[in-house]
Amino acid sequence: PWKGLRTYISPFNIAFSYCFSVLTDTCSVPVSEIITVEETEIDEKHYHSGKWQKMAKPYAFTVYYVKRARRHRWRCSHVTFWCTEEGLCNQWIQTLKELLEKLTCRPKHLLVYINPFGGKRQGKRIYEQKVVPLFNLASITADVIVTEHANHAKDSLFEINIEKYDGVVCVGGDGMFSEVLHGLIGRTQRDCGVDQNNPKASLVQCNLRIGIIPAGSTDCVCYATVGVNDPVTSALHIIIGDSLAMDVSSVHHNNTFLKYSVSLLGYGFYGDILRDSEKKRWMGLIRYDLSGFKTFLSHHCYEGTVAFLPAQHTVGSPRDKKSSFHGAECRQKKRLGSEEVEEWKVIQGKFLAINAANMSCACPRSPKGLSPAAHLADGSSDLILVRKCSRLNFLRYLIRHTNQDDQFDFAFVEVYRVRKFQFTSKHVDDEDGDLKDLGKKRFGQICSDHPACCCSLPNSTWNCDGEILNNSAIEVRVHCQLLQLFARGIEETPTQEALS
Ligand SMILES: CCCCCCCCCCCCC/C=C/[C@@H](O)[C@H](COP(=O)(O)O)NC(=O)CCCCCCCCCCCCCCC
Ligand SMILES: Nc1ncnc2c1ncn2[C@@H]1O[C@H](COP(=O)(O)OP(=O)(O)O)[C@@H](O)[C@H]1O
Numbered sequence: 299p300w301k302g303l304r305t306y307i308s309p310f311n312i313a314f315s316y317c318f319s320v321l322t323d324t325c326s327v328p329v330s331e332i333i334t335v336e337e338t339e340i341d342e343k344h345y346h347s348g349k350w351q352k353m354a355k356p357y358a359f360t361v362y363y364v365k366r367a368r369r370h371r372w373r374c375s376h377v378t379f380w381c382t383e384e385g386l387c388n389q390w391i392q393t394l395k396e397l398l399e400k401l402t403c404r405p406k407h408l409l410v411y412i413n414p415f416g417g418k419r420q421g422k423r424i425y426e427q428k429v430v431p432l433f434n435l436a437s438i439t440a441d442v443i444v445t446e447h448a449n450h451a452k453d454s455l456f457e458i459n460i461e462k463y464d465g466v467v468c469v470g471g472d473g474m475f476s477e478v479l480h481g482l483i484g485r486t487q488r489d490c491g492v493d494q495n496n497p498k499a500s501l502v503q504c505n506l507r508i509g510i511i512p513a514g515s516t517d518c519v520c521y522a523t524v525g526v527n528d529p530v531t532s533a534l535h536i537i538i539g540d541s542l543a544m545d546v547s548s549v550h551h552n553n554t555f556l557k558y559s560v561s562l563l564g565y566g567f568y569g570d571i572l573r574d575s576e577k578k579r580w581m582g583l584i585r586y587d588l589s590g591f592k593t594f595l596s597h598h599c600y601e602g603t604v605a606f607l608p609a610q611h612t613v614g615s616p617r618d619k620k621s622s623f624h625g626a627e628c629r630q631k632k633r634l635g636s637e638e639v640e641e642w643k644v645i646q647g648k649f650l651a652i653n654a655a656n657m658s659c660a661c662p663r664s665p666k667g668l669s670p671a672a673h674l675a676d677g678s679s680d681l682i683l684v685r686k687c688s689r690l691n692f693l694r695y696l697i698r699h700t701n702q703d704d705q706f707d708f709a710f711v712e713v714y715r716v717r718k719f720q721f722t723s724k725h726v727d728d729e730d731g732d733l734k735d736l737g738k739k740r741f742g743q744i745c746s747d748h749p750a751c752c753c754s755l756p757n758s759t760w761n762c763d764g765e766i767l768n769n770s771a772i773e774v775r776v777h778c779q780l781l782q783l784f785a786r787g788i789e790e791t792p793t794q795e796a797l798s
């Protein structure tokens with residue numbers, strides 16, 4: 299019946315493998331990657347354009363599906379199928395729609411937060427121009443909140459009736475994602491009666507998944523979980539209902555909850571960059587380069603003690619060559635029995651940077667990230683200690699984040715996979731004054747007393763996913779798979795044929 303077809307679909311494929319094959323360009327698309335199926339109106343012009351005239355009145359339907367493009371990008375593509383029998387055409391539409399309805403992982407109704415001031419201030423435009431048309435195509439409805447101030451999204455998640463949504467979408471950068479995550483985790487704990495201030499409490503997993511439409515400055519969470527910071531790709535992962543579990547670290551100070559962290563928790567270098575760059579927010583994205591350069595020249599180191607609990611339950615090490623990223627599967631060897639003794643390790647010294655990476659922290663600046671083999675969902679974090687060294691050595695260390703060389707292969711760099719850690723500065727936090735003033739003054743000054751080595755300063759601040767923490771002494775614990783994203787992890791690069 300499919301005479302004169304431009305494209306041909308095999309019923310057998312649908313029946314047996316939930317796939318359809320487009321024989322003309324031989325591609326196969328799993329039903330799970332079909333965005334939608336629509337009846338196609340055939341206009342008079344099209345019909346009389348010659349090609350179809352010999353055929354009886356044709357009927358057609360269009361399948362919209364995910365097509366992979368270069369460098370982990372996804373695009374919406376479509377193919378139209380024609381035939382002369384109305385009944386058969388309808389049957390195809392019906393069958394495909396039924397198959398799609400069985401995919402219960404797909405969201406229907408979403409709550410969207412847009413930070414209009416993130417990154418290049420394009421959040422609203424990106425959402426309206428790139429995401430809305432795709433959500434409409436997929437019949438996804440959304441309630442949209444454009445934030446009016448910092449913490450708007452977080453606070454609103456404590457009040458809103460979240461039960462009617464299938465997910466929360468944040469349009470912005472890592473800071474905006476962090477807000478939504480605090481709102482969602484905080485709300486879940488409140489609803490379940492768990493006290494976030496108790497560092498030993500076992501937190502309850504969130505039911506709603508979060509989708510990130512990248513519109514920020516670093517977009518590291520999106521980049522490291524999708525493979526690219528591209529709004530269309532992220533929208534498509536949301537539409538097809540992908541899920542990716544991820545670990546979340548809780549940060550406490552003196553039995554008081556401070557923050558959660560999913561990507562980088564950094565003291566010293568990244569803390570100083572962030573503190574300096576916040577004053578330069580008006581500059582946009584280059585603020586990080588300027589502050590980075592300035593912080594690099596300042597070359598401050600900080601004295602303190604790091605105590606950590608090595609992760610014995612995980613497979614693999616931070617020094618593995620191949621990224622052990624792959625996603626949702628939790629690569630735990632075994633659950634630790636409560637009778638197993640926890641052995642803390644203690645390291646004291648002067649550090650240029652202390653970084654805890656819960657994920658690779660890959661971003662456009664560093665495509666393999668701070669800890670390329672960090673695992674997203676194994677209940678561990680990679681703790682990187684960069685000890686006092688010369689500027690030249692620190693520069694060599696930084697440069698290795700941008701190429702294929704091993705950034706851990708230095709005598710002054712150590713890396714551990716941990717479940718918990720604590721940091722205490724040699725100089726105790728003085729909340730009401732002296733040190734803070736000192737802290738304010740010291741930024742920007744290039745140490746002239748010790749030009750060759752480091753200038754030791756009392757305290758830095760923690761950079762917690764792009765937010766500043768005011769205490770230097772912290773206690774950190776990784777919560778395995780506390781959160782789910784609309785993502786699937788970074789796919790193996792498809793072969794050239796698959797792309798053509
Ligand atoms: C010599 C070049 C060295 C480049 C080394 C780059 C390593 C970059 C790793 C970045 C990891 C980022 C982890 C994610 C952090 C975000 O959560 C967080 C918030 O993001 P948001 O603004 O989107 O909300 N972003 C940040 O904290 C920004 C970190 C920015 C790091 C910039 C580093 C620039 C270093 C420049 C050194 C220059 C030395 C020049 C010597 C001649
Ligand atoms: N309407 C708003 N006005 C001011 N700040 C906001 C607003 N909405 C969100 N924020 C805050 O802006 C900060 C940075 O946002 P983010 O989207 O991460 O952009 P960037 O990647 O450029 O830092 C976040 O900490 C968030 O709390």
Ligand SMILES: [Ca+2]
Nearest residue numbers: 673674676678
């Ligand atoms: Ca992890």
